[in-house]
Amino acid sequence: MPAHWLEQSLSTNTLPKDFHLIMKKQFLMATAMASLLALSAGAMAQNLAIVNGKAVPKTRLDALAQQVAKAGRPVTPEMEGQLREEVIAREVFMQEAEKQGISGSDDFKAQMELARQTLMIRELFANYQKKNPVSDADLKAEYDKFAAANGGKEYKARHILVEKESEATAIIASLKKGGKFEDIAKKQSKDPGSGAKGGDLDWANPSSYVPEFTEALLKLNKGQMTDTPVKSQFGYHVIRVDDIRSAQLPAFEEVKPQIAQQMQQQKLAAFQEELRKKAKIE
Template identity: 40%
Template sequence: MFNRTVSALALAAAMIAAPAFAQDTTADPDTVVATVDGTEITLGQMAAMKLSMPPDMAQVPANEMWDLLLDEMVRQAALANTGEEELTALDRAFLANQRRDYLVRAVMERVADFEPTDEEVQAAYAAAFPSDEPIQEYDADHILLETEEAANAVIEELNNGGDFAALAEERSVDTGSAQSGGDLGWFTADRMVPEFSEAVVAMEPGTTSEAPVQSQFGFHVIKLNETRDMTAPEMADVRETLVQQIRRQKVAEEIERIAGEATVERTEGIDPAVLDQNILEIPN
């Protein structure tokens, strides 16, 4: 597929001979710098292209980059004009999705572009580390199975002297923890799905779950190694984490607000199976 960014190799080769010159320009991003078969290339589009370049190349002085960048955009415009004449269903769908994705990210970045107040950070800290009750952490291992029968079989093997770590490496479908014998490390209950957390909280250190614990991921066999009270960190040490958390929450709330206020009309009666058909007519 055609690479729509400036070629690093082309830039590196052409900049050697790029002439240095002074040129008066306006700061208006809508200023037209070239027209290709009726398609306008603007100063703003050039500036956006410059932003997409690798940092070391983006630092090249503008007077050394101008002709090179504009020539590249002229070539792209000529090719894009040809592409516009031959748009397929796949092209139209991808272009619409890419435009939507860019606009979504732009909105999210604008929403997240704020500095939380000290009061907001203090409230987030208090919620994460309540002073009136200790926070307990758990050190546990697990073996994740796809079926209850498979989980019961593992429990039976453990009861007969089987090695938990070896069985985790051999049977667990959680490939991430399986490589370390099912080790999940230290965690607080709120970091796990409710079914898993409830089972762990009810266990005694040094024991293994007597029955499979079902969650949305499958069936867990859990071994609780240790518990400990977590010492709350100084707020200054976690301030940046709390700030990011507040921003994520703000973005999530804004997404729900905007989506909730949107007028949505769903077309009924479409068979979902059509998604398995080659509706975009992609050549085999």
């Protein structure tokens, strides 16, 4: 008898009765194995790693990468490797936390609820700002308003601030006799910011000061000093104007991002206030 039935069949040109059944079973087995291999490969492609027998889906890495990108950081291949390690480390730590039953504690549940509220509110505000952007026309109008309020003249002034009117009067007398303003300011001024700089207040719009100071400042010409002490909520001032110039305002494009941020915050604050007013609170 030949060593293999196939050799016998070929030599006699006859096939076993169950030949087709055997071939069909082998074909089905091969097809099943191929399907399993394909499914396995697909599952591996969808998973980042297997940690202690638990699959870590690649979507976690994608979500973390999106957060990094939103923060303005480029997701380089090196960064992606670091994020992969971060996702795996989190899974390791999460599994241990689950083992210890941390997720069942009241404190954990309270913190999760606070985190849920924070995320939902953040998304609510982000959606509002996305649907209600500040137009360029609004930005320009706000800039023009700012320019009108801060235009005109700027003053480069110095001052000496003291507690008592008699002190200010004595300083004025000393200055009129030739005393140096900068030296007296450094020694006697109560204003630590300008005092250390000889009373220098740098360039500023007069409206940026308290009303009493502004009123006295506007009466002075370049090089002039107040003849009498100027009283304000801070004490008594001796003021001198070193120079006057037309206001130097930044160009619209330079301050456009800051104006946009400020107006977006204002719109969001108004939205929040509107929701609070509409809410029925008992």
